[in-house]
Amino acid sequence: MTSVREWIASGRHAVSDRWHDAPRWMRWSVIAAVIVFFYALPNREFYQWLGPIPTTGSNFGQVLFTVSIYVLLAVGLNIVVGFAGLLDLGYFGFFAVGAYTVAVLTSPSSDLKTLWPWLLALPVALGLTMISGVMLGTPTLRLRGDYLAIVTLGFAEMIRVAATASDFLKGQRGFNQIPHPPGTHADGTPVFGVLDPRPYYWLVLTLIILVVIGVRNLNRSRVGRAWISIREDEDAAQLMGVPTFKFKLWAFASGAFIGGLAGALFAGKQNFVSSQNLELLNSIIILSAVILGGSGNIVGAIVGGGLVAYLIERFRGIEVLGIELYEYRFMFFGLVLVVMMIFRPQGLIPNRRRAAELKDRRKEVMVGG
C-alpha cells in the first residue's frame, strides 16, 4: 500500500520536475494543446471519440458551461483562500450579486424597467460586486480566521434571504427574459442563442484564460508576495512593511470581481435568475474544489473546480441497482473529500512549496523513527 503510494508520488514528482525543467517552447505547446482540446471538447464530432467522458444524462455542452463557471469561481476563490489565506465561506454571495445586478438591470420583470442590454449591465455588475467585496471586507478583514469565516457565511445567507423575501428581488418567481450577450452571425442569427450552449462555454473559457493570465501576473508581483506573506505570518508581514489591510481588501475585491463575472455570465446564459440558484451548498462546493485541487495553486484551482463540477454532473442519469446516483452525489462528494484529506491533504496539484514541506515532514518522521 505504502509502496504503491510512494511509487505514484515519485512518478508525479518526476512529471512535475520534468515539466519545470522542460524548455519554454515545449511547455507552451503543451498549454496550447490543452487549450485547443477544451475549445474542441463540446463538439460532437470530437467528443464522440472520448468514451465515457461525455455525460449521458444531460447535454454535454450545457454540462461544460456549468463546469466552466465553477472553474472561474474556483480561480477567484483561490485568490482569497489560497493566496491570502482568508477563509471565505460565503464566496457564492458575490456570484449572486453579479447575477442579480444583471437581472435587475436587464429583465422586463424587474421593477426598474431599465431593460439594459447584457453588455451594458456587465460593467455595473462587476463594479457592484467589487464594491460589495470592499464593503464586506472593510469591517471584517480586521477580524481573524474564524470570525471572518462566520461573517462571510452570514453575508451569503443574507443575500439569499434578501433574494427570497424581498419583492424587489422577486423571490422564487425570479427574473426572466434576461438578454444574452451581443453578437450575430453573418446570416443574422444571434451568436448567443437559446438552444446551443457551446458559444457560452467558449465565451467563459476565453474569459477564464484572460482571468488566469491576470491572476498569474498578480501572483508573480509585489501583490502576490504580499498576499502570501499575509497567509504565512500576518504580523511579520506588517513589520516588513506590507500594508496588510489594504492587500487583504484587494484580495477580497479581486475575488469578488471574478465571482461577479461568473454570476453575470450565468445570468446572460440562463435567461432566468431566481433565489433557487442561491444554495448555501454552492459556497461550500467551491471551497472544497479549491482545497481539493490544491489551495494556493492556480492550476490546482482549475482542476479542482472542473473536476468537482464535472463529477457532480456526471452522476446524472446513471442508475446502479435501481438507485439514481445523482440523488447521492453529495454523499460521494463528501466521501471523496474525506478520503482526500486523509491521503492527500495538500490537494491534487499542491503548490510546489507546500509539496516540498510535506515531503520534508515525512523525512523528519522517518529520521525520528
Add this chain to the structure above:
Amino acid sequence: MGETVQQPTVPEQAGAPAVESTAGGREPLLEVDHVTLRFGGVVALDDVDFTLYKGEILGLIGPNGAGKTTCFNAMTGIYQPSQGEIRFRGQRITGKKKHHITKMGMARTFQNIRLFPEMTALENIQVGADAHHKTSVISALFRLPRHRREERDGLEKAKRLLDFVGISDRMHDAARNLSYGEQRRLEIARALATDPVLLCLDEPAAGFNPAEKEELLQLIRKIRDQGVTVLLIEHDMRLVMGVTDRIVVLEFGKKIADGLPAEVREDHRVIAAYLGVPDDDVA
C-alpha cells in the same frame, strides 16, 4: 540624510553620565522617553529611558523576562506604551502603523524566527524590498513599466543581500527548509531589504555555537560599517562586550545601567542581576 537634528529633549538620567561622554554632539536616532508598558498587572517596562545615537551599535541586555523583547515590540508598533513616548528620527512613533514605522527606516528580526516559511529565501527578502515599492494592483495586473522596474530592482537587491549574509546557495529553497543558522541570517537579510536606518536584532545569536557567534558578530560589524545603526538584544553578556559601543541593561522592566561596555561590566547592580543576588544585598 535630510532630517534636522532634534534638540535632545530627553532629560539625561543622573545615573548615566556615560551617555553624554560617548555620544556628546551626536545625533539621536531613537529616543525611548520614560516608557512604561503594562500587561494587566505585569509591568513589562517601567519608566525605561534611553537614547540611541546614529551610527552606533547599542546592546540591550538583561536576564530573561527583563523586558527586552517588549521594548522592541513597543518600538515597532506592536504594543502601545501605557506612558511615555518613543521618537524615531525626531518623529513620535507611538500610535503609528507598523508598516509606516518600517517605511520610516526601522527594521527588526524576531527572537523566535518568523520568516514566511513557504516562500523561498529569495521571496522572503523580496517582501522586505517591496516595503518601498509603489507598484499598484493595476500596474502588476498589466505588467506595466513600473512593475517591471521595481521587480528587477527588488530581485537584484534580494540576490545581493543573500550574498551579503552568505546563503546564496539556498536562494530557491523554501525558508522552512533552511537550517536554523541560515534562517537567522535570512531574517537579517529580509530586514535589511527594507533599507533600514536602524536595525533591531532580537537575540540573533541564540542557539549558536561560539564559531557561529563570531561569524554573526562579523556580520553585525559589516552592517554597521554600511551606515546602519544597530540595536542588539542579547542575553549573553560576554557576547555583546566585543561588538557594542554602548550598553543598556534592563532588569524586571527597569533600566539599571547605561554606559560603555567596560563600565557596565563593573556595575555592581548589573553583576547582581546576572548573578541573581537580591538587590538588598547589593545595596
